[in-house]
Amino acid sequence: MTGRVAAVNIGVVTEAAWAGDASGRSGIDKRAVDGPVAVLTDGLAGDFIGERAVHGGPDKAVYAYAEEDAAWWSAEIGRSIRSGGFGENLTTYAIDVTGAVIGEQWAVGTAVLQVTMPRTPCTTFAGFWGVPDLIRRFTVRASPGAYLRVLSEGEVGAGDPVEVVDRPAHGVTIGEVFRATSLEPELLPRLLDADDLPEPIREKVRRRLTSRG
Structure with a gap:
């Protein structure tokens, strides 16, 4: 499977009442940039990350969202959504x-990235969009985008191919993890088949399964 990068987006510093970190700053406002951008182990060069307790880090170094899903949201809320929105x-x-499988590897530009986990919607996201019930609607839609870890540093630019070069056989997808941890807890046992799912999530799954008996 081969797709492409429609845009590469870098976060700018946004100060707002809805911003998530203690200083009232957020990096959720990403802007498309021209030319290649360095992909480093801890994320894209120049990307601002505000609340590092819940964003960024090796397992969430890069966040990908599909242009096709953005188009659905644009129609849903009746306004255009730019790249990085x-x-x-x-x-x-x-x-x-x-439908990306946890642990699958993407060759993107000259970098190699690995799918790790879905994004969880937050109040900062709702505040940025100005849609108070966005968390509920985003959860129901269950197209959360994928966080990626960097296996091999490189560069990426708009128009670069995105090629799936390896896919684990367990078949546990980004969508399945999101639904299991939000609306469909009956799916939780499946998640433990995904060895590349970050350990904090695997531990939460084990605790929830134990509490259910």
């Missing part, structure tokens, strides 16, 4: 982000 670093096209 979901706080994504990579706006993708013709690659199934929701």
